[in-house]
Ligand SMILES: Cc1ncc(C[n+]2csc(CCOP(=O)(O)OP(=O)(O)O)c2C)c(N)n1
């Protein structure tokens with residue numbers, strides 16, 4: 001007789017095989033390309049501004065991982081919520097937050113999403129259902145579970161997405177959340193962004209179980225490993241997980257196999273991996289190049305693709321301009337938006 005765990009896993013399509021994902025329509029390819037390019041160009045610009053001293057404090061870039069948030073966002077509907085850690089600019093842009101407000105927060109200006117008082121790791125938008133931005137590794141997992149509890153309590157059919165890293169997956173509160181989420185059948189998708197490193201520590205040096213899709217096994221939470229560099233695979237897995245949650249079946253785990261090209265933060269000497277490793281993944285699997293190549297094969301011209309890039313660069317340049325000229329918050333703002 002099959003164990004209940006196995007039947008849940010089978011019903012949820014839990015497997016390790018990377019089958020070819022369903023094709024995108026041309027419109028979907030263009031949406032994915034534009035949204036991923038916006039994140040890539042935004043992050044490149046943020047890196048430049050950091051180098052110029054216009055951004056201070058912590059800053060963690062998302063370059064290389066763009067397909068994860070863009071593919072997942074394509075599987076959501078308005079009202080679904082997103083929460084993540086500190087590598088968060090891509091998530092905000094994917095949720096529809098404005099580049100201007102995000103960049104101005106990075107430079108500590110009044111027009112930033114937290115009036116210049118939060119910085120890179122602490123931005124929110126209730127309007128766009130983005131709940132941060134958290135510097136404490138793993139904290140967003142229990143908060144994201146709480147968002148799902150609220151949806152369940154209110155009886156709506158919204159789903160919350162809690163993104164976290166391979167390193168965060170080893171935190172204790174993650175498993176307390178898993179237990180409650182399955183026990184109460186909460187509509188939460190745990191999106192584990194396995195980019196192979198937690199700061200300078202590789203997954204194999206830090207994790208006893210490196211198949212993160214299995215991390216919910218003892219709670220009967222189904223999981224799936226996904227090619228997180230292919231936006232179509234991400235969207236397909238997102239659709240499946242969202243359908244599972246909306247049907248009231250409880251949480252779902254998606255392990256996104258991805259890679260970050262830049263250092264952990266701006267001050268990372270990256271001595272723990274070779275330049276060749278990064279170059280090989282960039283060359284063979286880059287999520288943006290994959291879409292570009294498919295569009296070129298479908299007879300889209302280089303000029304048309306360049307026009308999309310130019311349009312995106314314009315948005316990013318305007319955001320950088322705003323972020324350097326907008327005033328800093330007034331000193332009186334020191335005493336607002338705080339608990340006292
Ligand atoms: C509770 C806690 N412990 C340690 C840290 C320091 N720290 C910041 S990021 C990080 C690594 C997390 O790696 P991962 O979850 O893989 O996410 P990634 O940076 O790869 O996106 C650590 C240990 C922290 N911010 N909070």
Ligand SMILES: [Mg+2]
Pocket residue numbers: 165166167193194195196197198199
């Ligand atoms: Mg990591």
